[in-house]
Amino acid sequence: MKKEFKVIAKIIQNNKRVLDIGCGDGTLMEYLKKNQKNDVRGLEPKKDLVQKCISKGLSVIEGDAEKELIQFPKKSFDYVVLSQTLQAFLYPEEVLNQLLRIGKQTIVSIPNFGYWKVRLHLLLKGTMPVTKNLPNEWYNTPNLHMCTIQDFVNFCNKKNIKIDKSMCLTKEKISEITVGNMKYKNIFSELGIFLIE
């Protein structure tokens, strides 16, 4: 399991209800169910991945988060997880509002567009950045709304979203983001992981 999931799993307390948005093949869900006795559900748009999840005994619904989240009642999950998908939505703000409504807490991870390699790519090559975390070209990327760690924090502040935890990931190494190291982390982190409510 990738480091990001390990970090997310660590944030989640045992025995709690978790909704994984864009759960893919259910790797994180399976880990949470087995190791932390979490009551897990998933939402995933790709049929083949949904079938994979169901065959693992995971309760996953085929559907698009931009349309389906409305059906979940208010605060019906202890945690809602959205891993590296926020930037791919047509209306990320609305999705985020739904997540905050459904979950008592929400865990969001974002690929950091402020990462130095990304900045350097655009600065020196003058073309849209293609990196390990952002492997697509501008014309076929699913990512419509890229943001930086700083952008996300600014957004939360503006919308009065409480950030309970903010961490970042660089080369498998996890660290905490603080007010003091924010500028630094925004340059040297590949991924931001936030626990918000």
Added chain:
Amino acid sequence: MNSDTKNIKKLIIDRSLELDCGKIIKDFPLAYETYGTLNKKKNNAILAFHALTGDQFVTNINPITKREGWWTFAVGPGKAIDTNKYFVICANVLGGCMGSFGPKEINPATNKIFSTSFPVITIKDIVKAQKFLIDHLGIKKLLSVVGGSMGGMQVLQFVSLYPEASHSAVPIACSASHSAQNIALNELGRQAIMADPNWKNENSTPDKGLAVARMAAHITYLSKQGLQEKFGRKLQDKGSLKFSFDADFQIESYLRYQGAAFVDRFDANSYLYITRAMDYFDLEKQFNGNLSLAFKKTKSKFCVISFSSDWLYPTSENKEIVIALNACGANVGFVEINSDKGHDSFLLDVPDFLKTLNEFINSTYNEINNEKRI
């Protein structure tokens, strides 16, 4: 019509059942069949519900019709629902014509066939009668309740009536309340039967009407694309159009065959009663317009399955079930299977569907057995 149903397995239900219409029935037969073996813990039983024209003979050769069972693709040794592992039970629905209490049976009060004096039955009545059978078999909790189309409606009704009676539920290609379009299509079939002059004739059967009803219904079970690919405008055993009303096209011949074959195995009045039960099905209404209340008490794990080309019970209607389940925090998975075979997909060899069904049932079984070890 072949009515040699005397030698099939039947349970005489000696408990009284108050039907939705108000009538009380007692000492009535429920014909059923089982496949596989019930294990010692009695936790490997699966109740399969048949659809409108199905019966208790899920798999193998149906001893009455001599045709393959309706769910041969899904149920059997080594199949999606593996009868080497699971004990599969299926009962002929109330109102049916394969040995269960239905309009074809003799009314002991008059010594005549019930025909239309049979009480109008509902999906709820149908399900309640089958619960008696499960009780009789000594099964406290089923591993799963599964069914497609009207079978799926029974799944929903079952978990709603008996929230503790099944570990899991698989409603397939169905709806929580019958749509106007589906009521209309059923009415078309009923009118075809009732328009047949032989319908009220005690010494005959409305074969023409029933065949037309079946032909119309059969079209609704397929998809436009499926029909086009299978038949197109191909002609039946001829090189050119014959400028007549004979079956020039293969699709005509196919439908005529389907209609003719159906009347050999199905009772026209059963068709009236069962389609009526489907039309009356409105689980949402049973819970004052809030479908999620129907599932509030259930702890069953659900796997809702729809098919992309099913326009009779489209994905949107199946999704309403999912939405209601989510609204009450139930444990639900949902997948729409890609298939061009229309509503009939659930009866056919659709590998993605069969694989999903198989793995869901197996994972449920493994889960309940692991829980017990801890």
